[in-house]
Amino acid sequence: MKITRKEFLRITGLSVAGAGAAKLVRAIGVAGPAPPSSVSAKRWGMVIDFQRCRPGDDCDDCIKACRLAHNIPEIPERAHEVKWVWKERYEKVFPFQQSDYTRRAYQGHVLPVLCNQCAQPACVRVCPTAATWKREDGVVMMDWHRCIGCRYCMAACPYGSRSFDWEDPRPYIKHLTADFPTRTKGVVEKCNFCEERLANGRAPACVEACRQKAIVFGDLNDEQSPVRQLLRARFSIQRQPELGTGPSIFYLV
């Protein structure tokens, strides 16, 4: 078969256009939103049981364990305090879930709170250096090598879960451990869901330390996990879910 000049030019032009279009489609596909992660992917979560937790009885096992595991300084000046797990007053933990009666009944009650490890973390969206990011297993990570201390994340976090190191924390650490780095002046820190322990297949330090077994840890995507069983069996609340952050910490009431 003989191809005319006109035919040849037309085929060449069409194939070049086709190749270009394929490349364009692929580029858009790559740049677009990532496909949803598979159902088998983990999403670590935590359930805290109010009926078992006794923070009012001066119990602070979880806080102590966390402090030891992560070299958290105890700074007496409240404005410089560094908090990973801490006790918060009821009315501050659930500000929009109160009535006049609950307000009166639970006045002064304290609850343990920590980073919510949100599904849609506001802190991650605002971080200009990607020093904080969300891992595939749901842990909101912090890279202190990259943190420039701008504190945008602290402004974005609706739960006050982040603390800034206003001064060198080393002198305020009572029992230094070499297993975890300390932080330096000028970075933001928060609960890391004990990712260094998760890597070794261990539960977070607060979960292990709790004598009341009030904290349960597990995979929220696994229907048979202890957290899912609890969430099926009992009524739970999250901290300000209406903000759309999707907290991974649930409180059993």
Add this chain to the structure above:
Amino acid sequence: MRDRVLIGLALVLFLTLVTYPMWHAVYARTTAAGPQLKLPQTAKTCVAPVAFMRASHMKLLINWREGAVRDHRLEYTAYDGEKYRVNLSATCLGQCHTNKKEFCDRCHSYAAVSGPYCWDCHVDPTTVVARRMP
């Protein structure tokens, strides 16, 4: 020839200034010898050949850091197939270089390398006293 004294003085001053670094080195007992490093007692091999570590340990450590923190790569397979935990405190210092002062610091001070700020956060395990659990 009335300036003879002045010229002589200026010459002496000039020579003193020019040779000052030499006299200073003699006075400070500076030698060309390298630093006396305390090498690991038991371990015979490092995670990379010695020549590479000497020249590029900082690059290796940066890669370890990026890999461990960002990509969750916690194990490093060395050139000889040996596997190591990626951990500055536990592996580098804990297993082999137990004397940071006479290994890391001594060479850094000899080479006049300011920093690095690794140790502002990472902990030298030998300085940690036994911890008490609650």
